[in-house]
Amino acid sequence: MEETTLRNTALLCSIIGLILLFYISNQIQATININTITIDDVGKGFRVCGTISSKRVSNNHIFLDIEDQTGSIKLVIFNTTALKLNETGVSPYELRAGIEICAPGIAEEYPKGTGELELVYRRGDIVIT
Amino acid sequence: MILELLLFTFLGIALGTLTGLIPGLHVNTIALLLLGLATAINPYCLAVVIIAMAIAHTIWNFIPSILLGAPEGDTALSVLPGHKMFLEGRGMEAIYLTVIGGVGVILLSLVLLPLLIQVIPFFYQNIHTYIHWVLIIIALVIIFSEPGVRKKAYAFMCFMLAGILGFMVLNSFTLPSHVMFFPLFTGLFGLSTLIISLNRKTSVPEQDMGFPRTEKRLVLSGTIKALFSGVLVGTLPGVGASQATILTQQITRRKDHREFLISIGGINTVVALFSLISLYTIFRPRSGAAVAVQQVMTSFGLNELILLTAVALIATGVSSILLLKSVRRIISMLQGINYSKLTIGIIIFLIVLTYLFTRHMGLLVLFASTSIGLLAPLFGVKRSNSMGVLMLPLIIFYMGI
Numbered sequence: 301m302e303e304t305t306l307r308n309t310a311l312l313c314s315i316i317g318l319i320l321l322f323y324i325s326n327q328i329q330a331t332i333n334i335n336t337i338t339i340d341d342v343g344k345g346f347r348v349c350g351t352i353s354s355k356r357v358s359n360n361h362i363f364l365d366i367e368d369q370t371g372s373i374k375l376v377i378f379n380t381t382a383l384k385l386n387e388t389g390v391s392p393y394e395l396r397a398g399i400e401i402c403a404p405g406i407a408e409e410y411p412k413g414t415g416e417l418e419l420v421y422r423r424g425d426i427v428i429t
Numbered sequence: 430m431i432l433e434l435l436l437f438t439f440l441g442i443a444l445g446t447l448t449g450l451i452p453g454l455h456v457n458t459i460a461l462l463l464l465g466l467a468t469a470i471n472p473y474c475l476a477v478v479i480i481a482m483a484i485a486h487t488i489w490n491f492i493p494s495i496l497l498g499a500p501e502g503d504t505a506l507s508v509l510p511g512h513k514m515f516l517e518g519r520g521m522e523a524i525y526l527t528v529i530g531g532v533g534v535i536l537l538s539l540v541l542l543p544l545l546i547q548v549i550p551f552f553y554q555n556i557h558t559y560i561h562w563v564l565i566i567i568a569l570v571i572i573f574s575e576p577g578v579r580k581k582a583y584a585f586m587c588f589m590l591a592g593i594l595g596f597m598v599l600n601s602f603t604l605p606s607h608v609m610f611f612p613l614f615t616g617l618f619g620l621s622t623l624i625i626s627l628n629r630k631t632s633v634p635e636q637d638m639g640f641p642r643t644e645k646r647l648v649l650s651g652t653i654k655a656l657f658s659g660v661l662v663g664t665l666p667g668v669g670a671s672q673a674t675i676l677t678q679q680i681t682r683r684k685d686h687r688e689f690l691i692s693i694g695g696i697n698t699v700v701a702l703f704s705l706i707s708l709y710t711i712f713r714p715r716s717g718a719a720v721a722v723q724q725v726m727t728s729f730g731l732n733e734l735i736l737l738t739a740v741a742l743i744a745t746g747v748s749s750i751l752l753l754k755s756v757r758r759i760i761s762m763l764q765g766i767n768y769s770k771l772t773i774g775i776i777i778f779l780i781v782l783t784y785l786f787t788r789h790m791g792l793l794v795l796f797a798s799t800s801i802g803l804l805a806p807l808f809g810v811k812r813s814n815s816m817g818v819l820m821l822p823l824i825i826f827y828m829g830i
Contacts, residue, residue: 307749325736333469363532
């Protein structure tokens with residue numbers, strides 16, 4: 301093996317890594333700490349992991365308060381999407397206070413203009429950890 | 430997300446270059462500091478920076494171990510043939526060979542990744558209860574590879590003395606064990622090598638600045654050995670890169686320094702990757718960096734494994750290219766320097782670093798490990814017998830004594 305061959309092989313190694321990174325970055329949704337979600341993130345998708353501190357169900361809409369070591373946020377699962385939960389292998393009944401979960405959601409400000417944030421579940425796996 | 434990941438990959442490469450070039454500055458130390466930022470940084474980005482740093486470190490840390498004779502645990506055995514080649518004017522070749530190993534084995538691992546995901550759990554389930562026997566066999570193979578009864582006895586003595594020192598140091602609670610590795614390995618393999626070479630050479634010999642052509646057979650066999658060793662390290666708790674290298678070398682009975690450097694260059698890099706595969710398949714991290722990743726990420730699935738494999742590939746490729754670009758300049762700087770003065774300077778530097786990292790206790794360990802490290806070359810037995818420093822404590826631990 302010559303120097304140029306080694307250099308080209310190292311370059312190939314980097315390029316394969318870049319392609320893989322590009323592919324996988326579209327597959328993963330960043331798990332983030334709750335306190336890092338700000339008003340500027342409204343409309344962006346996140347994944348948070350934490351403990352369900354309370355659960356409320358109203359008109360089949362599910363409202364979960366999720367706490368991690370940095371803060372807490374409300375995860376809203378509307379009744380239309382709650383039906384889809386079963387497809388991901390998690391029953392809405394399994395989601396109860398004290399359970400640790402990882403869940404994806406879109407950041408929304410609600411009520412508008414108050415600066416209060418919540419995550420709205422649209423799709424993706426909710427994992428009980 | 431992709432830009433963030435790339436940015437943190439390059440940050441990790443920069444940190445790994447720094448830890449690799451500075452003897453005694455270990456990846457685990459920086460990883461611990463980075464864990465302190467866990468609440469402020471996206472966990473994926475934090476994991477990416479840790480793995481990029483760990484991989485870049487394995488490429489760069491052959492510079493101090495080969496050119497200065499200042500090793501860490503994983504590169505300890507590379508000092509011996511590597512520094513010897515440097516003193517023969519072949520320092521460039523020695524570095525080049527370790528880079529071949531690093532790049533070759535990471536590409537081979539990528540191709541074999543689906544197979545490795547199946548093999549590692551199978552290997553682990555069938556062997557993990559016999560680890561102490563595996564380690565005892567490795568130790569016996571090392572000792573009995575010496576010719577003649579007298580040399581076997583000397584080898585046994587070096588192994589036991591290093592082992593007793595290792596047991597005492599790693600079981601004391603004065604400082605964390607990963608911090609104490611520095612004075613232990615610097616004494617056993619670094620300072621003792623430098624003290625002996627101080628008596629032999631008066632100047633750094635003129636270095637051959639070309640990269641020699643390396644036979645494909647050598648590249649292939651060195652890379653395959655590194656991969657095999659990687660499976661051992663990734664599977665067996667307590668088996669590090671150096672022990673795996675010794676076992677692999679003894680099994681194949683090849684004494685080619687060039688093949689050895691390709692193997693050890695590959696092993697160090699692949700161990701960092703395989704510890705992630707172990708984390709994914711058997712839920713056990715096998716390196717400090719993998720432990721840090723486990724602490725950062727709430728779940729570690731196939732997507733996370735692919736992400737960090739991609740980062741490992743980029744870090745290996747970029748670090749190798751940068752190293753190949755800069756190694757001539759680094760060696761040119763060392764050329765023409767009075768070797769005795771340089772060696773004395775490095776010895777003082779290592780003693781100061783030991784004091785800074787580990788204080789008085791570290792200096793005491795450094796003195797003891799240097800004394801034991803001098804025994805092997807003075808008795809004319811292989812320095813790898815001093816790897817008893819890690820192997821004996823592990824045998825005792827896994828035997829449950």
